[in-house]
Amino acid sequence: MIAYLTRRLIQAALILLGVSIITFALLYLLPADPVRQIAGRSATPQTVESIRQQLGLDQPFVVQYWNYLTNLLSGDLGRSYIQRSEVTELIVSRLPASLILMAGAILCELAIGLTMGLIAAVKRGSVTDQTLMVGSFIGVSAPQFVVGLLLLYVFAVQLGWFPIGGYGTWRHAVLPSLTLGILGAGWYSRMMRSSMIDVLRQDYIRTARAKGLARRAILFRHALPNAILPVVAMIGIDIGLFMSGIVVVESVFGWPGIGQLAWQAIQRVDIPIIMGVTLVSACAIVLGNLLADIVAPFIDPRIKLR
Amino acid sequence: MTAAADTSSGAATAAPVMDNPVLSVSGLTVSVRGDEGERAVVSDLSFVLTRGETLCIAGESGSGKSMSSLAVMGLLPQPQARVSAGSILLGDLDLTTLSEKRMQTIRGNRVAMIFQEPMTSLNPVLSIGRQLIEAIEAHTSLSGSPARARAIEALKAVRIPEAESRLKQFPHELSGGMRQRVMIAMALALKPDVLIADEPTTALDVTVQGEVLELLRDLQREQGTAVILITHDMGVVAEMADRVIIMRNGRMVEEGTISDIFERPQVDYTRELLAAVPRMGAGRAAMPAQPDEQVKPVAVAEVHDLHVRFDLHGGFFGRVTRRVHAVEGVNFSIAPNETLSLVGESGCGKSTTAKALAGLLPYSGDIAVGGRNLAGLSRDERKAVRRDVQMIFQDPYASLDPRMRVGDLVAEPLLIHGIGTPKERVDRVAALFERVGLTADQMERYPHEFSGGQRQRICIARALALRPKLIIADESVSALDVSVQARVLKLLRELQNEFGVAYLFISHDMAVVENISDKVAVMYLGQIVEMGTRDQIFDNPRHPYTKRLIEAVPVPDPARRRARFARLDSEIASPIRRIGDPPAKLQLLDAGGGHLVAAH
Numbered sequence: 001m002i003a004y005l006t007r008r009l010i011q012a013a014l015i016l017l018g019v020s021i022i023t024f025a026l027l028y029l030l031p032a033d034p035v036r037q038i039a040g041r042s043a044t045p046q047t048v049e050s051i052r053q054q055l056g057l058d059q060p061f062v063v064q065y066w067n068y069l070t071n072l073l074s075g076d077l078g079r080s081y082i083q084r085s086e087v088t089e090l091i092v093s094r095l096p097a098s099l100i101l102m103a104g105a106i107l108c109e110l111a112i113g114l115t116m117g118l119i120a121a122v123k124r125g126s127v128t129d130q131t132l133m134v135g136s137f138i139g140v141s142a143p144q145f146v147v148g149l150l151l152l153y154v155f156a157v158q159l160g161w162f163p164i165g166g167y168g169t170w171r172h173a174v175l176p177s178l179t180l181g182i183l184g185a186g187w188y189s190r191m192m193r194s195s196m197i198d199v200l201r202q203d204y205i206r207t208a209r210a211k212g213l214a215r216r217a218i219l220f221r222h223a224l225p226n227a228i229l230p231v232v233a234m235i236g237i238d239i240g241l242f243m244s245g246i247v248v249v250e251s252v253f254g255w256p257g258i259g260q261l262a263w264q265a266i267q268r269v270d271i272p273i274i275m276g277v278t279l280v281s282a283c284a285i286v287l288g289n290l291l292a293d294i295v296a297p298f299i300d301p302r303i304k305l306r
Numbered sequence: 307m308t309a310a311a312d313t314s315s316g317a318a319t320a321a322p323v324m325d326n327p328v329l330s331v332s333g334l335t336v337s338v339r340g341d342e343g344e345r346a347v348v349s350d351l352s353f354v355l356t357r358g359e360t361l362c363i364a365g366e367s368g369s370g371k372s373m374s375s376l377a378v379m380g381l382l383p384q385p386q387a388r389v390s391a392g393s394i395l396l397g398d399l400d401l402t403t404l405s406e407k408r409m410q411t412i413r414g415n416r417v418a419m420i421f422q423e424p425m426t427s428l429n430p431v432l433s434i435g436r437q438l439i440e441a442i443e444a445h446t447s448l449s450g451s452p453a454r455a456r457a458i459e460a461l462k463a464v465r466i467p468e469a470e471s472r473l474k475q476f477p478h479e480l481s482g483g484m485r486q487r488v489m490i491a492m493a494l495a496l497k498p499d500v501l502i503a504d505e506p507t508t509a510l511d512v513t514v515q516g517e518v519l520e521l522l523r524d525l526q527r528e529q530g531t532a533v534i535l536i537t538h539d540m541g542v543v544a545e546m547a548d549r550v551i552i553m554r555n556g557r558m559v560e561e562g563t564i565s566d567i568f569e570r571p572q573v574d575y576t577r578e579l580l581a582a583v584p585r586m587g588a589g590r591a592a593m594p595a596q597p598d599e600q601v602k603p604v605a606v607a608e609v610h611d612l613h614v615r616f617d618l619h620g621g622f623f624g625r626v627t628r629r630v631h632a633v634e635g636v637n638f639s640i641a642p643n644e645t646l647s648l649v650g651e652s653g654c655g656k657s658t659t660a661k662a663l664a665g666l667l668p669y670s671g672d673i674a675v676g677g678r679n680l681a682g683l684s685r686d687e688r689k690a691v692r693r694d695v696q697m698i699f700q701d702p703y704a705s706l707d708p709r710m711r712v713g714d715l716v717a718e719p720l721l722i723h724g725i726g727t728p729k730e731r732v733d734r735v736a737a738l739f740e741r742v743g744l745t746a747d748q749m750e751r752y753p754h755e756f757s758g759g760q761r762q763r764i765c766i767a768r769a770l771a772l773r774p775k776l777i778i779a780d781e782s783v784s785a786l787d788v789s790v791q792a793r794v795l796k797l798l799r800e801l802q803n804e805f806g807v808a809y810l811f812i813s814h815d816m817a818v819v820e821n822i823s824d825k826v827a828v829m830y831l832g833q834i835v836e837m838g839t840r841d842q843i844f845d846n847p848r849h850p851y852t853k854r855l856i857e858a859v860p861v862p863d864p865a866r867r868r869a870r871f872a873r874l875d876s877e878i879a880s881p882i883r884r885i886g887d888p889p890a891k892l893q894l895l896d897a898g899g900g901h902l903v904a905a906h
Contacts, residue, residue: 203426209381210421211441211492212414215406221440225431300431301476 098257108181117192139186236292333392365553418493435473483514541860702761713749759790
């Protein structure tokens with residue numbers, strides 16, 4: 001187990017290194033000039049040049065990247081060009097909000113997706129099954145800003161059950177989590193349905209029935225743990241999807257997370273923040289996958305970590 | 307029907323006392339809804355089962371034997387199948403009228419069932435203990451440690467060693483035989499009135515089959531359970547049954563005591579079924595004696611010191627830590643027109659040997675086909691040599707691409723090797739179809755339109771297309787019903803006489819092997835422990851393992867029923883070994899007349 005973890009963490013570090021090189025290179029090649037953004041339109045060429053020197057942006061790519069990397073290894077993500085504060089601080093102050101959103105979204109997609117998939121599989125071929133699958137298809141295909149606005153209109157504006165936007169209580173988190181979760185719920189319900197249908201056909205389900213077990217015990221003790229495995233593996237990958245969703249959803253709901261931070265930074269070519277957010281997202285994806293892999297043997301004893 | 311038929315006359319076991327029937331089925335009809343409306347798969351089946359009795363329901367695939375048992379359990383596949391007429395009385399209770407809720411209290415408690423596939427019949431994510439205990443908890447007031455104690459008792463009853471520590475194990479940590487014992491323990495833990503065993507030993511090795519059958523017999527004697535044993539194997543019927551029902555196309559064609567069925571069959575179908583069963587000792591009459599040994603032609607295939615090993619990775623850097631020694635120093639040669647059989651139990655390396663010979667696996671050692679060593683050849687030369695070796699696989703359903711026409715499937719080898727014009731290829735395929743007992747107009751059809759036996763004929767035609775010198779038949783008749791099996795074996799023999807092709811025949815079925823082979827090699831843990839002519843092996847087996855294999859085969863003759871099987875409560879040794887610890891090489895000694903036996 002320790003050997004496995006060590007190896008996976010070394011792999012993770014290499015992945016993050018790769019992500020940092022590629023992102024840094026892309027930003028370097030970007031035609032937009034961060035120095036112009038900082039200096040403003042009225043700045044003289046001399047001012048622009050001195051800012052460029054100050055930020056070290058006049059150096060060749062390799063030197064720039066090397067400087068960034070050495071700082072990174074000592075835990076320094078650099079200073080924001082525009083906001084004039086440490087990127088680490090900015091991210092740390094915004095991360096909890098995004099993590100809450102993410103946790104809420106995972107909760108929503110699992111609760112909605114697994115339930116829908118389970119019911120559809122058990123009632124396979126019925127009207128219920130078909131209705132649920134149409135619903136899941138809509139969930140998968142609807143753009144998130146549309147879903148978000150629709151939810152806002154119905155539950156916040158018309159019914160007044162939840163606040164329109166902002167951050168603070170659990171009520172604030174409901175609609176953004178739901179918006180983010182509906183997409184995943186669509187995928188999960190489809191996966192869960194097909195996986196469950198497959199499991200219900202297996203010989204060991206017949207054995208469980210032959211033992212005289214109640215339907216509930218067969219479904220939840222025998223079928224569910226077998227059917228849920230592919231879904232668990234999916235959650236790890238899903239965290240990557242969240243990162244793109246978060247940017248949209250946080251903007252719609254005015255949620256002060258790293259999605260908004262990233263959105264603002266991209267508009268102003270604030271390279272240190274873009275780099276920082278990208279690396280944090282990459283970390284989340286890598287750790288999410290690792291977590292999914294570590295959980296798997298607890299569900300299925302045939303899986304061995306090595 | 308006369309339920310009071312004499313059950314004692316031929317049965318070697320104690321005759322059950324004729325008291326109230328435990329189970330009586332009358333006029334049972336099971337219908338399945340399909341595209342063309344409802345169709346009866348079991349029609350008007352009636353039988354009575356008394357306490358302590360074993361009733362065998364025998365028949366070939368599609369005879370409705372499994373459907374009848376599922377109907378008794380109330381486990382018919384929903385929503386397609388249903389009981390459309392008749393009654394199933396368990397005591398005074400008509401099971402066909404019970405609600406699902408009531409049925410749950412009967413299943414596993416008063417009527418229990420074990421299935422064919424021990425590998426897939428246990429839930430892979432739950433421990434053995436959990437699966438046993440939940441069955442006990444579902445039907446008794448026991449829970450916690452009393453239920454656990456009951457589970458341990460049940461495992462001990464099926465002679466699983468170290469029962470207590472087994473509770474924590476998961477199904478994948480047990481062998482097939484062990485898993486089937488767990489299934490039996492689960493079924494018998496609550497001492498049901500009726501046990502339905504649907505092909506309980508079909509997926510098991512023959513020695514394990516012997517143990518499981520004996521176990522069933524002992525437990526039945528101890529607990530007085532009535533058993534319905536469903537099987538296609540007349541040898542198993544002869545070993546186990548008090549009474550027999552023969553089914554065909556959903557109908558009972560004959561019912562009688564074991565001796566009635568085997569000694570005085572009334573119906574033609576029963577006679578045909580019995581005649582088709584391969585029997586040990588019957589092979590000699592059917593085959594001419596060995597061709598004269600003086601003329602030694604060039605061997606079709608020669609295998610020298612063949613090793614196949616698979617590395618298992620582990621540790622921090624994924625180093626090789628252990629190795630599967632699948633084949634360890636195997637030597638044999640096959641002459642033209644000769645059949646060499648490789649026999650042994652699962653995991654002994656017989657299929658791996660075949661795959662290496664067919665060039666499907668990397669190996670070390672020497673394999674020569676038609677006198678040319680494969681190792682020294684270029685890619686193209688090897689392709690040419692490989693034409694001479696073709697394979698027929700076990701599962702005729704999985705070995706034909708479902709989206710290709712069967713004519714194209716048979717023509718494909720010709721196409722790959724660039725033989726003939728399109729017209730010539732069609733002619734050649736048509737001729738092959740005729741030769742294996744199909745018709746040329748069937749070439750345009752798709753595999754799903756054929757039965758299992760016909761598909762295996764198509765596979766044979768495909769193997770013959772390149773006029774090979776050697777055909778490897780890997781369990782090629784195992785999945786077929788006995789009557790179909792007999793016809794396919796006959797076809798293989800005819801083709802051998804006609805084309806002079808040699809066979810490497812791989813089978814776990816000793817009776818089939820005895821019927822078709824000239825020479826036999828017995829494999830155990832990747833090595834040959836005994837090799838000789840068929841008569842040497844079957845008349846005078848020298849190695850204890852060979853003797854065990856031969857003794858374990860159920861004989862389709864109730865008069866020769868064995869009192870006890872050789873019992874083996876330990877697991878077969880594993881071919882997986884640590885690096886630097888290769889297995890000891892067995893020395894084969896000549897016991898006279900080329901009969902090679904490993905020192906033991």
